[in-house]
Amino acid sequence: MRRAEPETRGEILAAATRRFAATGYRGTSLQDIATEVGCSKATVLYHFANKEALLTELMAPAITELQALDDALTGLTGRAAQQTAADGFVDLAVRFRREIALIRGEFPELLRQPEFAHIQRISERLRDALAGNTDRPAAQVAALVLLAGISETCAEFVDMPDAELRPALLALARRALEPVPEHPTQDKET
Amino acid sequence: MRRAEPETRGEILAAATRRFAATGYRGTSLQDIATEVGCSKATVLYHFANKEALLTELMAPAITELQALDDALTGLTGRAAQQTAADGFVDLAVRFRREIALIRGEFPELLRQPEFAHIQRISERLRDALAGNTDRPAAQVAALVLLAGISETCAEFVDMPDAELRPALLALARRALEPVPEHPTQDKET
DNA sequence: TCAGGGTCTGACCGATCGGTCAGGCATGCT
DNA sequence: AGCATGCCTGACCGATCGGTCAGACCCTGA
Numbered sequence: 001m002r003r004a005e006p007e008t009r010g011e012i013l014a015a016a017t018r019r020f021a022a023t024g025y026r027g028t029s030l031q032d033i034a035t036e037v038g039c040s041k042a043t044v045l046y047h048f049a050n051k052e053a054l055l056t057e058l059m060a061p062a063i064t065e066l067q068a069l070d071d072a073l074t075g076l077t078g079r080a081a082q083q084t085a086a087d088g089f090v091d092l093a094v095r096f097r098r099e100i101a102l103i104r105g106e107f108p109e110l111l112r113q114p115e116f117a118h119i120q121r122i123s124e125r126l127r128d129a130l131a132g133n134t135d136r137p138a139a140q141v142a143a144l145v146l147l148a149g150i151s152e153t154c155a156e157f158v159d160m161p162d163a164e165l166r167p168a169l170l171a172l173a174r175r176a177l178e179p180v181p182e183h184p185t186q187d188k189e190t
Numbered sequence: 191m192r193r194a195e196p197e198t199r200g201e202i203l204a205a206a207t208r209r210f211a212a213t214g215y216r217g218t219s220l221q222d223i224a225t226e227v228g229c230s231k232a233t234v235l236y237h238f239a240n241k242e243a244l245l246t247e248l249m250a251p252a253i254t255e256l257q258a259l260d261d262a263l264t265g266l267t268g269r270a271a272q273q274t275a276a277d278g279f280v281d282l283a284v285r286f287r288r289e290i291a292l293i294r295g296e297f298p299e300l301l302r303q304p305e306f307a308h309i310q311r312i313s314e315r316l317r318d319a320l321a322g323n324t325d326r327p328a329a330q331v332a333a334l335v336l337l338a339g340i341s342e343t344c345a346e347f348v349d350m351p352d353a354e355l356r357p358a359l360l361a362l363a364r365r366a367l368e369p370v371p372e373h374p375t376q377d378k379e380t
Numbered sequence: 381t382c383a384g385g386g387t388c389t390g391a392c393c394g395a396t397c398g399g400t401c402a403g404g405c406a407t408g409c410t
Numbered sequence: 411a412g413c414a415t416g417c418c419t420g421a422c423c424g425a426t427c428g429g430t431c432a433g434a435c436c437c438t439g440a
Contacts, residue, residue, distance in 0.1 A: 026216060026301060030428065040389050045429065047387095084386080105295030109217060137350060141343055141358040147345075149339025153331055156338075160327060168331040176366050198417080219397065230419050235399065237417095386437085395429075400423075409414085 009047045011037050016054050020102040021158075025110070041129055056115065059103070062096040070122045077133050077180075085129035086173040089147065093154040094166045101155040113124065123147065130177065142176055199237045201227050206244050210292040211348075215245055215300070246305065249293070255311065260312045269321050269369075275319035276363040279337065283344040284356045291345040313337065318325040320367065332366055 015036040019028040030051055034041040048054045069088040076084055093100060103110055112121045130143035152163055157165055205226040209218040224231040238244045259278040267273055286328055293300055301310045303335055320333035336358060347355055 023301055029426075031426085040429085041428090042390075043388055046389090098330070105298055108295055109214065119426065123345075137354045138358040138361065141355065142346070142362045144343045144346060145339030145359070145362055148336070148342035149335030149337075152338035153334045155332060157331070161340065164327045165331065168328040169335070171328065172332045172335055172366055175368070180367070220399085221397085231398090232400085233418055236419095241398065277437075383438100383440085384438090387435080389434075391431090396427075397425080398423105398431105401421090402419105404419075404434100405417085407416085408412100410412085 008037070008039060008043065012039075012056070013045055013058065017024065017058060017094070018096065020055070020058070021098065025103055025106050052113075052115070055102070055110075059099055062092070062099040064146050065092055065096070066119065066122055070125060071132055072118050073125060073129050076129070082177055085126055086177060087170065088131075089126060090150060090166060090169045090173060093150050094162055094169065097154040097158050101156040101158060104152070104155045130135065130175075146173055146176055197231065198227070198229060201249060202229075202234055203244070203248065206286065207292065210245070210248070210365050211288065215293060215296050242305070245292070245300075246279055250291055252282070252289040255282055255286070256309065256312055260315060263315060266319070269322065271319040272322050272367055275316055276336070276367060277360065279316060279320075280340060280356060280359045280363060282315075283340050284352055284359065287344040287348050290341050291348060294342070294345045322367075334362055336366055 011031060016028070016033050019032050019036060022028075023032075030041045030044050032056075034044050037044070044054075048057070069085075070090060071082060072086060072088065110116055125138070127143045127147055130146060131139040134140075149172070154165065154171070202223060205223050206218070208225060209222050212218075213222075220231045220234050223244075224234050225232070230300060234244075238247070259275075259282060262270060262278065263274060300306050302368040317330070317333045317337055324330075340363070343359070344355070
């Protein structure tokens with residue numbers, strides 16, 4: 001069972017991906033991962049400082065690109081921001097479906113940790129951009145439905161080809177975000 | 191600290207609601223709940239058979255009504271099913287926002303338990319109805335985005351008045367579900 | 381031949397989890 | 411007075427968690 005080449009690290013990453021996607025981050029123990037790899041739990045912790053380090057390494061590419069999208073958003077407002085945010089987020093969600101599935105349902109708790117605090121801020125900015133920088137409830141609601149719904153849908157449809165999933169999401173986002181005729185529901189006080 | 195009237199059970203339920211909503215079902219220990227109530231963990235387990243019984247009692251009304259919506263859906267197809275599903279689900283999601291928040295992010299794991307297996311089936315039927323009983327990818331994607339997005343949004347906007355949240359969600363759902371001009375992307379196989 | 385470093389492991393640790401159990405205490409009925 | 415019952419508790423249990431550690435094993439280079 002001893003492995004001459006040090007590819008164990010990679011196998012651990014692959015196994016962790018599978019287990020996290022299947023049973024979630026908290027629902028997966030280091031022993032689960034070790035068993036899937038065929039090594040001991042101590043080996044997993046030899047290659048990675050702790051359980052969280054495994055997750056952050058798995059999520060790193062997605063986080064980097066999310067940050068890039070956030071940067072691309074600075075300065076944009078109104079329809080331009082809306083379009084950029086929608087297109088960019090759909091693209092990210094489709095491409096990083098696997099990563100989304102990894103932390104599915106544990107977003108709220110994971111975001112509470114300081115290491116992921118900036119992601120919290122990014123998703124808030126993304127939501128504002130999608131809402132067209134308005135605080136109209138209807139716009140905020142639509143933005144959040146899209147963000148959450150797209151994430152969940154991508155995690156669910158892991159096997160759908162990009163060429164099918166992406167245009168479906170883009171079309172939906174465009175329909176959902178099309179400027180509703182204002183419909184001035186005058187509410188003076190909140 | 192002894193309570194003459196047996197209102198402890200109600201206090202436990204209330205505390206469990208708060209804690210589950212704040213840190214999730216798995217993220218909340220029986221000791222957490224006991225501490226918030228001001229009693230011992232054994233007392234919690236005296237009033238409830240186990241941790242899961244607490245959750246099921248909290249979720250019972252929502253589940254009952256979800257079942258009713260599913261019943262109302264039988265026999266309907268096409269646009270009628272779509273409308274009924276959308277209106278019914280938005281209504282349920284808005285009214286049972288708190289219950290959704292309780293199990294936020296733990297839906298996948300909870301659904302795996304046999305006690306909640308029928309909810310799995312209901313949500314699948316709901317998705318099919320929302321998709322207009324089509325298996326066109328675009329329709330399935332839109333249906334899932336709506337279901338997941340609406341749930342998450344309701345859980346997030348716990349404090350928004352019903353009168354604001356409901357129409358916003360309904361308008362969004364109507365826009366998202368409006369019959370897209372077919373746009374025959376001929377895919378012969380699958 | 382030997383030293384050293386990278387890889388891996390079993391044994392172990394403290395903490396926390398859900399859950400059990402025998403018994404204490406107050407009350408009310410007989 | 412005696413007894414049953416409902417409510418509540420501390421002490422305890424086995425399991426599991428993430429993480430530590432001393433040492434075994436193997437390869438390589440001097």
